[in-house]
Amino acid sequence: MxxxxxxxxxxxxxxxxxxxxxxxxxxxxxxxxxxxxxxxxxxxxxxxxxxxxxxxxxxxxxxxxxxxxxxxxxxxxxxxxxxxxxxxxxxxxxxxxxxxxxxxxxxxxxxxxxxxxxxxxxxxxxxxxxxxxxxxxxxxxxxxxxxxxxxxxxxxxxAPDLSKEEFVEIGSRLKMGEYMDWMVYTVPKEPDASFGFALFLMVDKDYDFKISDAEWKKFAADFDLKDQALATWDGDSDGKLTDSEFIKGIIKLNFYSDWDVNKDSIIDSSEFVGGIFDRWDHNKDGLLARSEYEERYFTYFLFE
Ligand SMILES: [Ca+2]
Ligand SMILES: [Ca+2]
Ligand SMILES: [Ca+2]
Ligand SMILES: [Ca+2]
The missing domain is CATH 2.60.40.2550 (Immunoglobulin-like)
Known part of the structure; x- marks a missing residue:
């Protein structure tokens, strides 16, 4: 230390x-x-x-x-x-x-x-x-x-393996769902677009308001999107994603409807954290192992 x-x-x-x-x-x-x-x-x-x-x-x-x-x-x-x-x-x-x-x-x-x-x-x-x-x-x-x-x-x-329930509970204490409340930005009004925007902010780790190839690759790997390619999301083919390009791609993936468990068209904080759980649980055993949550938590939820 x-x-x-x-x-x-x-x-x-x-x-x-x-x-x-x-x-x-x-x-x-x-x-x-x-x-x-x-x-x-x-x-x-x-x-x-x-x-x-x-x-x-x-x-x-x-x-x-x-x-x-x-x-x-x-x-x-x-x-x-x-x-x-x-x-x-x-x-x-x-x-x-x-x-x-x-x-x-x-x-x-x-x-x-x-x-x-x-x-x-x-x-x-x-x-x-x-x-x-x-x-x-x-x-x-x-x-x-x-x-x-x-x-x-x-x-x-x-660093125990965490069930979804445990992860959601910790996530609420850590206020992981606060990405959904960030009103300092001009957040799109449509709920699915504003949700995509919250993810965009998480993924844009260098805060240049574009998703670079490196940011994309990490996101695709961490969120288990192996079948997705940046090129198909990249409307103007400049090799980077703007917020609207990224949001369009996210909407096509149906994240919003998948994460909205109770189908009230709102993703609340626990649905947000629960959705992340499902994307991070790569081996689909219903548990997040340390290797599935530690580094990703520090990547997407801590600001430097
Ligand atoms: Ca960026
Ligand atoms: Ca682009
Ligand atoms: Ca809901
Ligand atoms: Ca797992």
């Missing part, structure tokens, strides 16, 4: 910002409080910070395409100086991934530090062939009197 991969992406100062976020609502996850230990008026502060991991449950196993988010809460009687976050892999290789000087982040009080840490999934590897990888997040907190405490949180990554 390189330093440039450092993982801690966002910091939620819950006391001030998180009121409208279900996932991090402080009321939804009340924490045992620890404020009542009185400090003797005379003498030094010898009470260490108290560190708790509040979600998810310890030893949670994340599928390798899921977001790994870990919430930690640190409280101290007299005030925190710094919170340091390390990540340790299963070979005990430990790396400092973030540190917070409590003076530098917004909070109502330097006595409480409550953050949701998002570990950038692509940078937490699960070696090919490994069934599971164990990681440990270690948080170290130092108060203003130099008392230091530490706590750790173990989690696992794994």
């Amino acid at each position: 390189k330093k440039s991969y450092l993982l801690l992406v966002f910091l939620v100062a819950l006391a001030t910002v998180a009121c409208d976020d279900d996932e991090v609502s402080p009321t939804a996850h009340p924490l045992p409080v620890n404020p009542t230990t009185p400090v003797p008026p005379a003498g030094p502060d010898t009470s260490k910070p108290v560190i708790e991991f509040t979600e998810p449950a310890a030893n949670t196993s994340f599928v390798i395409i899921e977001n790994v988010m870990i919430r930690v809460k640190v409280v101290d009687n007299g005030g925190l100086e710094e919170v340091r976050v390390y990540l340790e892999d299963s070979t005990s290789n430990k790396e400092l991934i973030a540190s917070f000087k409590t003076a530098d982040y917004a909070s109502e009080s330097d006595k409480s530090f409550d953050v949701m840490m998002y570990l950038y999934r692509k940078q937490i590897p699960l070696p090919q062939g490994a069934g599971i990888a164990r990681y440990r997040m270690i948080v170290e907190a130092e108060d203003k009197s130099k008392n230091v405490s530490q706590n750790s949180f173990d989690f696992n990554l794994h």
